[in-house]
Amino acid sequence: MADTASTGPTLGTQAGLPPWVNKLLGNATNGPVLLALGVVVVLVGLILPLPAWLLDLALAVSMTSSVLVLMVVLFIERPLEFNSFPIVLLVTAIYRLALNMASTRLILGHGHEGTRAAGGVIQAFGTFIMSGSYVIGVIMFVIILTVNFVVILRGSGRIAEVTARFTLDAMPGKQLAIDADLGSGLIDEKEAKRRRKDLDGESSFFGAMDGASKFVRGDAVAGMVITGINIVGGLLIGIAQRGMDLTSALQTYTVLTVGDGLISQIPALIISTAAGIMVSKGNIQGALDKTLFLQFSRYPAALGMVSAMTIALALLPGVPMIPFLILSAISGFGAWKLPQVHERQRQAQAIAEASAIPAVAKEEPVTSALQIDLVRLELGYALLPLINDERTSRLTDQIKALRRQLASDMGFIMPAVRIQDNLQLAANSYVIRIKEIEAGRGELRPSMLLLMDPRGEPITLPGEKTVEPTFGLPAMWVADHLREEATFRGLTVVDPQTVITTHLTELMKDNMSELLSYTETQKLLAEQDKDHQKLIGEMIPSQISTGGVQRVLQNLLQERVSIRDLAAILEGIAEATGYTRNVTSITEHVRARLARQISDANIGDGGFIPLVTLSPTWEQNFAESLIVHGEDKQLSMAPSKLQEFIVAVRQAFDRFTLVGETPVLLTSPSVRPYVRSIIERFRPATVVMSQNEVHPKARIKTLGHI
Numbered sequence: 001m002a003d004t005a006s007t008g009p010t011l012g013t014q015a016g017l018p019p020w021v022n023k024l025l026g027n028a029t030n031g032p033v034l035l036a037l038g039v040v041v042v043l044v045g046l047i048l049p050l051p052a053w054l055l056d057l058a059l060a061v062s063m064t065s066s067v068l069v070l071m072v073v074l075f076i077e078r079p080l081e082f083n084s085f086p087i088v089l090l091v092t093a094i095y096r097l098a099l100n101m102a103s104t105r106l107i108l109g110h111g112h113e114g115t116r117a118a119g120g121v122i123q124a125f126g127t128f129i130m131s132g133s134y135v136i137g138v139i140m141f142v143i144i145l146t147v148n149f150v151v152i153l154r155g156s157g158r159i160a161e162v163t164a165r166f167t168l169d170a171m172p173g174k175q176l177a178i179d180a181d182l183g184s185g186l187i188d189e190k191e192a193k194r195r196r197k198d199l200d201g202e203s204s205f206f207g208a209m210d211g212a213s214k215f216v217r218g219d220a221v222a223g224m225v226i227t228g229i230n231i232v233g234g235l236l237i238g239i240a241q242r243g244m245d246l247t248s249a250l251q252t253y254t255v256l257t258v259g260d261g262l263i264s265q266i267p268a269l270i271i272s273t274a275a276g277i278m279v280s281k282g283n284i285q286g287a288l289d290k291t292l293f294l295q296f297s298r299y300p301a302a303l304g305m306v307s308a309m310t311i312a313l314a315l316l317p318g319v320p321m322i323p324f325l326i327l328s329a330i331s332g333f334g335a336w337k338l339p340q341v342h343e344r345q346r347q348a349q350a351i352a353e354a355s356a357i358p359a360v361a362k363e364e365p366v367t368s369a370l371q372i373d374l375v376r377l378e379l380g381y382a383l384l385p386l387i388n389d390e391r392t393s394r395l396t397d398q399i400k401a402l403r404r405q406l407a408s409d410m411g412f413i414m415p416a417v418r419i420q421d422n423l424q425l426a427a428n429s430y431v432i433r434i435k436e437i438e439a440g441r442g443e444l445r446p447s448m449l450l451l452m453d454p455r456g457e458p459i460t461l462p463g464e465k466t467v468e469p470t471f472g473l474p475a476m477w478v479a480d481h482l483r484e485e486a487t488f489r490g491l492t493v494v495d496p497q498t499v500i501t502t503h504l505t506e507l508m509k510d511n512m513s514e515l516l517s518y519t520e521t522q523k524l525l526a527e528q529d530k531d532h533q534k535l536i537g538e539m540i541p542s543q544i545s546t547g548g549v550q551r552v553l554q555n556l557l558q559e560r561v562s563i564r565d566l567a568a569i570l571e572g573i574a575e576a577t578g579y580t581r582n583v584t585s586i587t588e589h590v591r592a593r594l595a596r597q598i599s600d601a602n603i604g605d606g607g608f609i610p611l612v613t614l615s616p617t618w619e620q621n622f623a624e625s626l627i628v629h630g631e632d633k634q635l636s637m638a639p640s641k642l643q644e645f646i647v648a649v650r651q652a653f654d655r656f657t658l659v660g661e662t663p664v665l666l667t668s669p670s671v672r673p674y675v676r677s678i679i680e681r682f683r684p685a686t687v688v689m690s691q692n693e694v695h696p697k698a699r700i701k702t703l704g705h706i
Helices: 019-025 030-045 052-075 085-113 120-130 134-183 189-241 246-281 288-296 300-314 321-363 366-370 381-388 395-410 480-488 496-515 518-526 530-539 546-558 566-576 583-593 595-601 616-624 639-658 672-679
Strands: 375-379 417-421 429-434 437-443 448-452 464-467 474-479 492-494 609-613 626-629 632-635 664-667 688-690 700-705
Touching: 052 085, 052 120, 052 246, 085 189, 085 246, 120 246, 134 189, 134 246, 189 246, 300 321, 375 381, 375 496, 381 395, 381 417, 381 496, 395 417, 395 496, 429 496, 437 496, 448 480, 448 496, 474 480, 480 492, 492 496, 496 546, 518 546, 530 566, 546 566, 546 583, 566 583, 583 595, 583 672, 583 688, 609 639, 616 626, 616 639, 632 672, 639 672, 639 700, 664 672, 672 688
Parallel strands: 375 417, 609 664, 609 700, 664 688
Antiparallel strands: 375 429, 429 437, 448 474, 448 492, 464 474, 626 632
């Protein structure tokens, strides 16, 4: 039996509408059918004649709808709240043309019967405006048509065209700004989507307004042509076919034609005014009446000047004094009263802010003080322009690219970087903090370039000598105009934003294992595809806990091994847990599964892995120094032996560094983690691999041994 309980709003229902409207339009079929039926009725009016009483009703609808549109435009907060306005312009223009066609049939077909032949509305407008003279009626009609066509339509059309063009030109910059705020953590993904949606809606709206204004302008031209045709055609039909004399024919058909033109052009004038207000609002936020009143009342001195000027006009000979004196009194009263109102508002705002401080302090939970920023970049005040520097890539854009690059290279989702100013820092200094602890700092010259010589030779260009903050290499700050010359000399040229990004990159790689939290591990496991969820379900928690998987991933990241191939890592963990629960042993097994990846990451420029092997003597020394407690092993080597090993490694690698080689230390699988634990203390960038991690198809070259 079907469940008839309602689980949500009916398709098509809208919040804030009366129940009967939702009931009428709520059905998926009713709404489109009713709209289509209305359009068909309008189109039928272009072909079939209408009786006079129905034409009166249709003209009343036209006038009422135009006033409604104008009122909505005046009360909306921003243009996108009425984004259907271009469609309204098109539909109302076609509707008025249909009424013009229907009234033309009645005027030409029944005009000889009298001024009521086309209905009471047209007769009333014609006789009232004409005031007994058809010349006055024609002049009034021409004036209204001229105001609508020449002033309002041309101006609003031009504003719509320029606004649409500028809006489209500004879209890339606004989208980059949204992406930058998202990348720097200032907004979340939901807010970014909302801003992008508003940006797309704004560009589409003003583009549609530019096109719709052409329809309204064409409607005005058509009204003028139809009016001329009605006068000429009416006179010909009345005199030639109906036998009317010239005076009565001119009087009757002029009343009908002018009345028809007015009842069609007045709604068109109202709609055009609404369109002009809509496209002119621009960046005005809030209802138009409040905005205008606020801005006009902001300067009481201006009202005082107006009061003085109107008094001067009232004293001119022959000028009626009463109107100007009334206006002078109103503006003078406003100039005297508004400063008092503003002062009371400032006092009320100050009291409200003062009273709100304790309330905010009480409502804010104490636990908010425990929250820490995982990654924070603090800048001196002179470095703040780097965030939005348009001459080069902005710092926020580079950080966003860094997050993507780390995700692609290491499979690690870098936390959002919070950027803030720190007045306690020197003007040109920056500090990078990880979990609120300082991890690195440096000094920049925001308007200069950093040069380094990859050959290690002194830089002869004029500048300020310094030390590169990431790797501690000798460098020099030079002026921006020396970029081309420095590039020609083969020097490495780095802008200040890239200096910060490079420093941040190295610190992230050094601290990835610490930043990979339990929650992030859960997210990585949950985002695996459906094919691997079964493996995860069988493995966790029966064979290993989520915390155990986290520790394995941390061990890999600590040695800068990418965890992007998480499926292979999970398979390796599942295999290893069949014979051990020791995290170190599981990690070594996983590294063996990632042999192709690890070997590829350490291939040098020559297409091979440069190796320095550990001699059998040292292999035996390490193996004999391992103390076994069940599955746990600990290294217990004499301090003198450790010092001897450290000296041997440092001498060997320094010798290879001098000839431009960066070799990998190769050991046996059983001692590799313990050798690495010693080397990472004095050469953290040195890679230590076991024989199991060298892929069979990888080319190797042994440079020496320790």
